[in-house]
Amino acid sequence: MEKPQSxxxxxVTRDTTTGIAHITINRPKSLNSLTRSMMASLAQAFKSLDADDSVKVIILSGSGRSFCSGVDLTAAEDVFKGDVKDEETDPVVQMERCKKPIIGAISGFAVTAGFEIALNCDIIVAAKGAKFIDTHARFGIFPSWGLSQKLSRIIGPYKAREVSLTATPLTAEQAEKLGFVNYIVEANELMVKAQEIAKSIAKNNQDLVLKYKSVINDGLKLNLGDALALEKARAHKYYAGMTKEQFKKMQEFIAGRSSRQSKL
Incomplete structure (x- = not known):
């Protein structure tokens, strides 16, 4: 396994034996609040891992007591009036562009920008005691990483307005009921569960994993009719590009699975 850039x-670490990469936000004394340079580094990490053919899945977590407490407000003007329009240094843009599945391992606080980063993960595992908080309205910060639009589409506009306009914390348990946390585990089991999910993804057909993530995420931006048409068009393109050898391997796999099941 590659050693972290301490x-x-x-x-960033990469495990070449499993194809699982791990990004850690590592500023624990500041509850992993983000400076402008950290945002650029986080964006670059996702871009680099997405381009690495040996990487199949990415796990994102924070060190210490927090996942990410948002932007470092001691340098707020530098952050918000700096390179916020530069897509190359925007971590959320790079997460959205990332073809690889991203698993968020959330412990402690995911606040404002941290909440937005969490929502851009494809699968979320949360430790007991984790809290998701939108403090944009409290501190006079205008959302720019999608929280005002994505949260309402995930949990419904009425609940989203309450969460964002009152800055009400959502516990991990509430987040699971509202549908954006997949699992809640004990803190010492957080990375174990994230790794378990990552390994399940990594053992599947990677070409289809990438295409499946893409069609789900792209379809969510459309109405249902257009999303169904998108799926059908990509399916036709996929099957049209398959060789006879690929169809043969698919049939052999299905036949082998049926044989194994019949022996149970």
Missing amino acids: ENLIL
Whole structure:
């Protein structure tokens, strides 16, 4: 396994045996609040891992007591009036562009920008005691990483307005009931569960994993009719590109599975 780049506040490791990469936001004394340089490093980490053919799945977590407490407000003007329009240094843009599945391992606080980053993960595992908080309205910060639009589509507009306009914390248990947390585990089991999910993804057909993530995420931006048409068009393109050898392997796999099941 590649050793982490310990001099950075964004740590990246790759396990070449499993194809699982791990990004850690590593500023625990500040509850992993983000500076502008950290945002650029986080964006670059996702871009680099997405381009690495050896990486199949990415796990994102924070070190210490928090996942990410948002933007470092001691340098707010530098952050918000700096390179916020530069897509190359925007971690959420790079997460949205990332073809690889991203698993968020959330412990402690996911606040405002941290909440937005969490919502851009494809699968979320939360430790007991984790809290998701939108404090944009409290501190006079205008959302720009999608929280005002994505949260309402996930949990419904009425609940989203309450969460965002009152800055009400959502516990991990509430988040699971509302549909954006997949699992809640004990804190010491957080990475174990995230790794378990990552390994389940990594053992599947990687070409289809990437295409499946893409069609789900792209379809969510459309109405149902257009999304169904998108799926059908991509399916036709996929099957049209398959060789006879690929169809043969698919048939052999299905036949082998049926044989194994009949022996149970």
